[in-house]
Amino acid sequence: MAPATDAPRAQAAGPHANTDEEEWRVLGIDPGTASTGYGIVVETRTGDFALLAYGVISTMPAQPMPLRLREIFIDIRNLIDEFEPHEVAIEELFFGRNVTNAISVGQARGAALLAAALSDRPVVEYTPAAVKQALTGYGNADKQQMQAMVRTLLELDEAPRPDDAADGVAIALCHLQTGRYRRAIGES
Secondary structure (H helix, E strand, O other): OOOOOOOOOOOOOOOOOOOOOOOEEEEEEEOOOOEEEEEEEEEOOOOOEEEEEEEEEEOOOOOOHHHHHHHHHHHHHHHHHHHOOOEEEEEOOOOOOOHHHHHHHHHHHHHHHHHHHHOOOOEEEEOHHHHHHHHHOOOOOOHHHHHHHHHHHHOOOOOOOOHHHHHHHHHHHHHHHHHHHHHHOOOO
């Protein structure tokens, strides 16, 4: 199953038109076995953010788990090959009350982490609260606040859909925002 790409491609000659070091592409991943959300965001040479692609990698619940994980792995590898992100940002595992769900998400994270590692891409992990803090300034922001900031930062008419895709985009933006902050304070 090929990943869905709902966002318009880059305006220039395609997503790889400028490989200059001043342009930085990040693949953000919101892992899950049923639906892994992703977003590819670039910080342009002018300091703007641009959304290159977003979507979800969906797997069928009736499939055995190894096949679902293989699907996630292959689709993430394909995204990395197509968009050549400089880094991969992924949501850290959050243990809530549902341990079974946490284990399932952990397996999807493993498939995504392996795809990034085998592609020689650096991986950075963020907690859900860190993503919310970086985008809204408030670590307990709700979905509407997060989506409003994603729309604002990317100058979109509406937030990416479905929610898992929007979360993948938010994770990529979090990493780019964090990088800006570190450069501003001289940390690299």
